[in-house]
Amino acid sequence: MATNYWPLLGIALVVIGFALRFNPLMVVVGAAVVTGLLAGIDIIGVVEALGKAFNDNRYISVTWIILPVIGLLERHGLQQRARSVIESVRGATMGKLLVIYLGFRQITAALGMKDIGGHPQAVRPLVAPMAEAAAEKSHGELQPEDREKVLAMSAATDNVGLFFGEDIFFAIASILLIQGVFESYGYPLTPLELSVWAIPTAICAFLIHSWRINALDRSLGRRTP
Incomplete structure (x- = not known):
C-alpha cells in the first residue's frame, strides 16, 4: 500500500504561519485540522481529537493559582x-x-x-x-x-x-x-x-x-x- 505523505503538509503550514507571524494558536489549530483531513479523518473526528487533547492536558486551575502569585512577587521586587x-x-x-x-x-x-x-x-x-x-x-x-x-x-x-x-x-x-x-x-x-x-x-x-x-x-x- 502506498504511503500517504499529504498529512506532512501540516508541518509546512506551521513553518509558513510562524514565518509570516500569524497567531500561533490559529496556526497550530489550522495545521492540526488540515493534517487530520488529509489523513482521511472526517471533520468531526478532528474536532473530537482536538477537544480530547485539550481536555486531557488543561491546567487552567494551576494557571489561575500560579500567575497571581508571580505577579504579586514581581510587584514587590x-x-x-x-x-x-x-x-x-x-x-x-x-x-x-x-x-x-x-x-x-x-x-x-x-x-x-x-x-x-x-x-x-x-x-x-x-x-x-x-x-x-x-x-x-x-x-x-x-x-x-x-x-x-x-x-x-x-x-x-x-x-x-x-x-x-x-x-x-x-x-x-x-x-x-x-x-x-x-x-x-x-x-x-x-x-x-x-x-x-x-x-x-x-x-x-x-x-x-x-x-x-x-x-x-x-x-x-x-x-x-
Missing part, C-alpha cells in the same frame, strides 16, 4: 532582588549562569520534573533578570538590542533544556508518541530504549547551546564600549 543577588556573586557571568540553568533544566526534565522551570514561573521573574544583571556586571551598560538578545537567550535556554531533557524520561507523552509511530512502521521499540537513545542527543544539545550562550557573552564584551 522579585526581579530587583534577583538582579541584586547575582550582582553580589563574585565571578558571575551571563554565560556561566545560563549554562548552569541549562544543565539544571535538562536534568530535572529527564527526571520527569518538566514543570519545575518554565517561562512564566522561572525565566521572566528570575533567570532573565539575573542573566541581564550578570551581563551588565561583566560588560557594563547594554545597548537595547543586546539587552533583547540576553532576554531571548534566557528563554531559548529554557526551551532547549526542556525539549531535549524530557525525552530521556520514558514515561512522557512524546516518547509514547514516538513509540507508536515506530511501531506502526514495523519497528517495535520499548519506551526505555527510546529514552536511552535520547541521551546522546541531549548531550549534544547541551554542548551546542552552551557554546551559543558563551558566544553571545563574548560578543557582548566586544561590542560594549
Whole structure:
C-alpha cells in the first residue's frame, strides 16, 4: 500500500504561519485540522481529537493559582532582588549562569520534573533578570538590542533544556508518541530504549547551546564600549 505523505503538509503550514507571524494558536489549530483531513479523518473526528487533547492536558486551575502569585512577587521586587543577588556573586557571568540553568533544566526534565522551570514561573521573574544583571556586571551598560538578545537567550535556554531533557524520561507523552509511530512502521521499540537513545542527543544539545550562550557573552564584551 502506498504511503500517504499529504498529512506532512501540516508541518509546512506551521513553518509558513510562524514565518509570516500569524497567531500561533490559529496556526497550530489550522495545521492540526488540515493534517487530520488529509489523513482521511472526517471533520468531526478532528474536532473530537482536538477537544480530547485539550481536555486531557488543561491546567487552567494551576494557571489561575500560579500567575497571581508571580505577579504579586514581581510587584514587590522579585526581579530587583534577583538582579541584586547575582550582582553580589563574585565571578558571575551571563554565560556561566545560563549554562548552569541549562544543565539544571535538562536534568530535572529527564527526571520527569518538566514543570519545575518554565517561562512564566522561572525565566521572566528570575533567570532573565539575573542573566541581564550578570551581563551588565561583566560588560557594563547594554545597548537595547543586546539587552533583547540576553532576554531571548534566557528563554531559548529554557526551551532547549526542556525539549531535549524530557525525552530521556520514558514515561512522557512524546516518547509514547514516538513509540507508536515506530511501531506502526514495523519497528517495535520499548519506551526505555527510546529514552536511552535520547541521551546522546541531549548531550549534544547541551554542548551546542552552551557554546551559543558563551558566544553571545563574548560578543557582548566586544561590542560594549
